[in-house]
Amino acid sequence: MRLLALTGGIAAGKSLVSSRLRELGAVVVDADVLAREAVAPGSPGLARVAEAFGAGVLQADGSLDRAALGAIVFADPERLAVLNAITHPEVQRLAREAFAAAAAADPDAVVIYDVPLLAENAERLAPQFDGVIVVTADEDERVRRMVEARGMTEQEARARIANQATDAQRLALATQVIDNSGPVEATLAQVDALWEELRARS
16 A cells, blocks of 8 residues: 655645546545544544533534634634644544555555645654645635635635645645646646556555
8 A cells, every 4th residue: 555645735726636536546535524523423532522622512413513612722722732632633543544444455555645734734744654745836826716716805815825834845745746737637637647656656
């Protein structure tokens, strides 16, 4: 099994690349999906969150009230650190289970861990991967996409980019780079070529 991370800034096109790799035969594990599973109803993670933050972060059906939790943690770095100390290990546990299942099903599998905040957590996450695929796009193009597809203002879009790791920080981790600044067809051609390279090595 080869295990690679896939990352990129907001609106760079990571989802496009992830989807194509899945079509080509990669096993894609999505960190955002695991983060939701980590606090799903009945999960140990949700129980620990409720213990740490009180029953007020649960909805009537027992699921997580994300708005209530967000109101607590995002204005308080210490409380956010408490939440991360609960959820990050749980996401990592779920990821390890997914990687092991992929390897058991196919020892030659190419497994892609789709993880948006890799650069922000590089010291903890990056060493576990055989390589890091970084999807890039020009900042102005990313802003245009956020304005047109997500309804943001230009100011909002640039603020979201500024709140993430820089392109330089992501590229410092990269073993492969996909440039998604141009037409979709050009991006898909890069992904296809990368897949052939990965399969040749596996």
